[in-house]
Amino acid sequence: MSDFDHNQLDELIHSRIRLAVMAVLAGLDKAEFTFIRDRVKTTDGNLSTHLRKLEDNGYIDVNKRFEGRKPVTEIALSPKGREAFEHYLTRLESMLGAGTRSTDSQ
Template sequence: MAEFDHNQIDDLIHSRIRLAVVAVLAGVEMAEFTFIRDQVKTTDGNLSTHLRKLESKQYITMEKRFVGRKPVTEVSLTVLGREAFERYLEHLESMLGLSK
């Protein structure tokens, strides 16, 4: 029987934009802000807001640098963020009765 305890879902990850961001980052070591924005199909401002929330919980790190005069922001999923994402997926699988 599936475990339907929705209270165990990580609300920080469960937001559509943040879930998409974490999913993108789970597949790469690092991604530039513009790459994430394009993959998630959101605006710069919206993405920035969601990245700050993920960063405040230490699920991601952001490093800013300049290439010439152009600012570049690189985003990485932390170990804590990767573990949280794995728990999130495992809980969804459990709710669906797919866990091993």
């Protein structure tokens, strides 16, 4: 199998918004919904849709609580999500390396 096999990329992560969410969370223990929304520069509804897909697949853990009367949603990468993201990056790096090698040999 070629290193340049784009079919090996995790389609769930490969969406621009979900990739950005995973990248934000990879460097943190957890983050509030509003922090992620602001970093990713998307709307509440759009982010909610993408978070639901990640949560439904076990890539993130979502904790909802109240501070006083204010709802707070915290999101963290699950162990499965962290592993999937690391695998995604490894595959992407492999593809980039394979693309570079084929260009260099011409």
